[in-house]
Amino acid sequence: xxxxxxxxxxxxxxxxxxxxxxxxxxxxxxxxxxxxxxxxxxxxxxxxxxxxxxxxxxxxxxxxxxxxxxxxxxxxxxxxxxxxxxxxxxxxxxxxxxxxxxxxxxxxxxxxxxxxxxxxxxxxxxxxxx
Amino acid sequence: xxxxxxxxxxxxxxxxxxxxxxxxxxxxxxxxxxxxxxxxxxxxxxxxxxxxxxxxxxxxxxxxxxxxxxxxxxxxxxxxxxxxxxxxxxxxxxxxxxxxxxxxxxxxxxxxxxxxxxxxxxxxxxxxxxxxxxxxxxxxxxxxxxxxxxxxxxxxxxxxxxxxxxxxxxxxxxxxxxxxxxxxxxxxxxxxxxxxxxxxxxxxxxxxxxxxxxxxxxxxxxxxxxxxxxxxxxxxxxxxxxxxxxxxxxxxxxxxxxxxxxxxxxxxxxxxxxxxxxxxxxxxxxxxxxxxxxxxxxxxxxxxxxxxxxxxxxxxxxxxxxxxxxxxxxxxxxxxxxxxxxxxxxxxxxxxxxxxxxxxxxxxxxxxxxxxxxxxxxxxxxxxxxxxxxxxxxxxxxxxxxxxxxxxxxxxxxxxxxxxxxxx
Ligand code: SF4
Ligand code: SF4
Numbered sequence: 131x132x133x134x135x136x137x138x139x140x141x142x143x144x145x146x147x148x149x150x151x152x153x154x155x156x157x158x159x160x161x162x163x164x165x166x167x168x169x170x171x172x173x174x175x176x177x178x179x180x181x182x183x184x185x186x187x188x189x190x191x192x193x194x195x196x197x198x199x200x201x202x203x204x205x206x207x208x209x210x211x212x213x214x215x216x217x218x219x220x221x222x223x224x225x226x227x228x229x230x231x232x233x234x235x236x237x238x239x240x241x242x243x244x245x246x247x248x249x250x251x252x253x254x255x256x257x258x259x260x
Numbered sequence: 261x262x263x264x265x266x267x268x269x270x271x272x273x274x275x276x277x278x279x280x281x282x283x284x285x286x287x288x289x290x291x292x293x294x295x296x297x298x299x300x301x302x303x304x305x306x307x308x309x310x311x312x313x314x315x316x317x318x319x320x321x322x323x324x325x326x327x328x329x330x331x332x333x334x335x336x337x338x339x340x341x342x343x344x345x346x347x348x349x350x351x352x353x354x355x356x357x358x359x360x361x362x363x364x365x366x367x368x369x370x371x372x373x374x375x376x377x378x379x380x381x382x383x384x385x386x387x388x389x390x391x392x393x394x395x396x397x398x399x400x401x402x403x404x405x406x407x408x409x410x411x412x413x414x415x416x417x418x419x420x421x422x423x424x425x426x427x428x429x430x431x432x433x434x435x436x437x438x439x440x441x442x443x444x445x446x447x448x449x450x451x452x453x454x455x456x457x458x459x460x461x462x463x464x465x466x467x468x469x470x471x472x473x474x475x476x477x478x479x480x481x482x483x484x485x486x487x488x489x490x491x492x493x494x495x496x497x498x499x500x501x502x503x504x505x506x507x508x509x510x511x512x513x514x515x516x517x518x519x520x521x522x523x524x525x526x527x528x529x530x531x532x533x534x535x536x537x538x539x540x541x542x543x544x545x546x547x548x549x550x551x552x553x554x555x556x557x558x559x560x561x562x563x564x565x566x567x568x569x570x571x572x573x574x575x576x577x578x579x580x581x582x583x584x585x586x587x588x589x590x591x592x593x594x595x596x597x598x599x600x601x602x603x604x605x606x607x608x609x610x611x612x613x614x615x616x617x618x619x620x621x622x623x624x625x626x627x628x629x630x631x632x633x634x635x636x637x638x639x640x641x642x643x644x645x646x647x648x649x650x651x652x653x654x655x656x657x658x659x660x661x662x663x664x665x666x667x668x669x670x671x672x673x674x675x676x677x678x679x680x681x682x683x684x
Contacts, residue, residue, distance in 0.1 A: 134455070135448040140386050149393055179400075181422075183407040202556060204319040227322040227413045232421070233556045 188259035193238040199230035222252035281632035297613040334576040342572030342585040355419030360498035370577035419551030460521035464612040464624035478579020484518035490575035600634035
């Protein structure tokens with residue numbers, strides 16, 4: 131007598147709702163452009179819990195140009211702008227480790243939980259914080 | 261030539277749907293049977309160590325973490341342990357416990373991931389979904405605990421970065437209860453199902469002698485009856501206070517065969533062991549500071565002055581990982597060498613595969629839980645290899661190519677001159 135212990139669970143699963151969040155949509159829309167323009171057509175992703183590490187936000191006004199963030203960044207994603215004594219952060223290279231946020235004594239760097247950052251140009255305004 | 265002697269050579273990879281990462285396996289086949297097997301790694305080399313030589317240890321830590329896309333603690337842990345030994349940093353007790361807690365959650369998630377992949381390689385996709393559905397809980401928990409689902413970045417040199425608050429502590433208790441409730445279902449689905457047994461019992465055998473000779477580590481070695489576990493043999497983090505005993509298949513099935521089935525047994529029961537360890541770790545969690553060097557500037561200064569060498573070891577879900585670090589009172593380390601667990605396990609593929617059938621290749625290859633991108637460092641093979649598919653087996657530099665090119669020109673010139681001589 132063959133044994134298939136998973137069968138009862140599989141039968142039960144037939145009547146359950148899918149566990150996966152259908153992000154960005156359950157099915158490919160006929161026109162991606164139309165779907166993007168229609169409000170509500172895009173299902174939101176599962177939100178990050180508090181303290182989740184994602185996009186780094188930079189506030190140049192409070193930055194004093196001490197360069198500590200550059201010293202701890204594993205990805206070499208931050209560069210110094212000598213003329214202005216400020217930094218420039220390339221989000222395309224950032225690995226969201228959060229070390230720069232912790233090290234900044236002036237709290238000029240923070241994380242805002244936004245993680246949908248895809249862009250076709252890695253130097254676009256959305257991907258360079260300055 | 262008798263029919264017995266006619267063999268076919270074939271290769272799988274470097275990129276192939278049966279493998280999640282690039283590696284090339286080459287085979288000599290007699291019909292469906294594998295007569296000889298070999299492999300050529302080195303297709304996923306990323307130069308991580310080279311990058312490390314240009315960074316300070318604080319930067320390397322999270323670079324090291326990204327060597328692996330599954331184990332988010334493993335490499336950071338080994339690297340931090342090596343650097344702490346060199347700089348003489350004493351990690352606080354609570355940090356040791358929090359590190360062990362992260363390690364055990366990671367083991368649960370990694371073994372469930374592997375179990376799903378193994379089921380998929382067997383063509384048993386419903387089991388794959390069941391395993392990965394269970395795995396989702398630990399990913400969510402780790403995201404809550406550390407801020408990220410996979411690359412936790414929670415280990416710091418000198419301790420850990422985030423403390424365990426009441427909210428996450430409660431989530432941990434709930435998740436442990438969840439795993440206790442689904443363990444029996446998972447155990448029965450993986451160990452009692454006839455589909456799994458048919459394909460895995462007696463397949464891909466690695467004897468204890470072969471495992472010892474080929475230096476296998478982790479669940480691959482333990483499934484062959486070798487009772488090795490870094491947590492047991494060289495206790496680190498909190499494992500001295502919460503002892504670990506290597507999980508061997510004979511404790512559950514009564515005997516050791518060293519086949520794919522035994523490797524499933526070891527991993528399934530290691531999930532249970534991790535759940536039990538987590539209960540103990542959480543119950544005994546001491547109060548106190550979580551980082552010996554919370555000030556980054558002071559830490560960077562201290563590491564810049566440190567001199568010496570050390571090896572940091574850690575029992576990753578796949579076996580022992582070691583990082584060799586040498587600091588010489590400079591910004592960047594003088595040397596950094598990473599040995600991932602799969603590096604020690606690759607060689608056991610050869611005895612496992614010989615004598616098996618082509619259809620068993622995916623599950624046998626997956627049974628050591630290879631992490632190919634972790635393993636690929638620099639590949640230099642001297643004098644050409646015997647491996648079927650590797651062309652010359654050598655890495656040629658630009659200078660080598662120039663030399664070869666010049667030699668060829670000379671050869672052609674000489675033969676052209678010789679031809680001219682004959683004509684004349
Ligand atoms: S650490 Fe803070 S203050 Fe210093 S350069 Fe970076 S952003 Fe500016
Ligand atoms: S989060 Fe990490 S990788 Fe990203 S900019 Fe800051 S230090 Fe660099």
